[in-house]
Amino acid sequence: MNSKIEKLIKQFAKLPRVGGRAAQRIVLALLQDKTGRAAMLAAALIDAAETIKPCSICGCLADSDVCEFCRDMSRADGRLCIVRDLGDVWTIEKSGVFRGRYHIIGGLLSAAAGTIPEDLNISNIPARIADEKIAEVIFALPNTVEGKTTQHFIINKVQGIARFSELASGVPLGGDLDYIDDGTLSIAFDERKQI
Numbered sequence: 001m002n003s004k005i006e007k008l009i010k011q012f013a014k015l016p017r018v019g020g021r022a023a024q025r026i027v028l029a030l031l032q033d034k035t036g037r038a039a040m041l042a043a044a045l046i047d048a049a050e051t052i053k054p055c056s057i058c059g060c061l062a063d064s065d066v067c068e069f070c071r072d073m074s075r076a077d078g079r080l081c082i083v084r085d086l087g088d089v090w091t092i093e094k095s096g097v098f099r100g101r102y103h104i105i106g107g108l109l110s111a112a113a114g115t116i117p118e119d120l121n122i123s124n125i126p127a128r129i130a131d132e133k134i135a136e137v138i139f140a141l142p143n144t145v146e147g148k149t150t151q152h153f154i155i156n157k158v159q160g161i162a163r164f165s166e167l168a169s170g171v172p173l174g175g176d177l178d179y180i181d182d183g184t185l186s187i188a189f190d191e192r193k194q195i
Contacts, residue, residue: 005031057128059104059121061086075101078135080128080162082154084108084147088140088177095182097189098138103128108146109153115146117153126158138192139166142176155195164195 005027012023030038054060055067062068069075069089079100083089084107092098105120128134137158141147155164168191177185 054104054121057124058102059106060089060102069102075099076132077101078133079138080132080134080136081138081140082125082151083140083177084142091177091180092140092185092189095185095189097182097186100138101132101134105150105154108141108144109150110146120150122154122157125154126161129158129162134162137162137164138189139164139195140177141166143167151195165192166195168192 009020009023009027012018012026013020015023018026030041051063052061053063055062055070056065057070058067060067060069077100079098080103081092081098081100082103082105083092085104089102089104092102103121103125105122107115107120109115109117109120129137137154139151139154141151151166167185167188180188
């Protein structure tokens with residue numbers, strides 16, 4: 001196999017949820033495409049890599065210092081939803097069940113993975129709660145040991161300055177928001193429980 005093609009396949013295979021075979025199919029489709037799709041993809045990736053960065057307030061990816069969610073004053077409703085990553089934000093947005101603000105922490109505390117509080121985007125949460133007059137902090141973290149550990153750590157950090165709730169029924173133990181349908185997510189938001 002050509003070394004350049006092999007190198008490209010290895011890079012695609014490193015992406016989440018893309019194995020070796022899928023990576024090979026993607027690379028072959030791009031290289032054999034006559035419409036210039038590979039060049040357009042390369043240009044879009046370069047542009048995104050150079051201009052997209054985490055929002056200075058919430059951690060969402062944006063092409064400016066402050067993302068669309070933080071700029072949108074109609075979202076300043078006193079609710080802050082804490083999520084693991086941008087994929088969780090997209091899942092919640094697609095469902096239409098939440099119109100408040102988000103805070104992406106960028107992972108979960110995990111002794112096994114060696115993830116400590118300093119690795120996560122949590123240090124500015126107390127200031128956000130105070131500055132934005134947040135009345136309710138909603139945890140939309142995975143229903144796993146790591147998710148619960150992270151949730152309890154954050155609650156201990158900001159105890160007494162806001163009300164806390166978590167998603168309710170419909171999010172199974174060990175469940176990930178990526179795999180939950182809109183109806184189940186809507187029920188989980190509507191029936192969230194105070195912590």
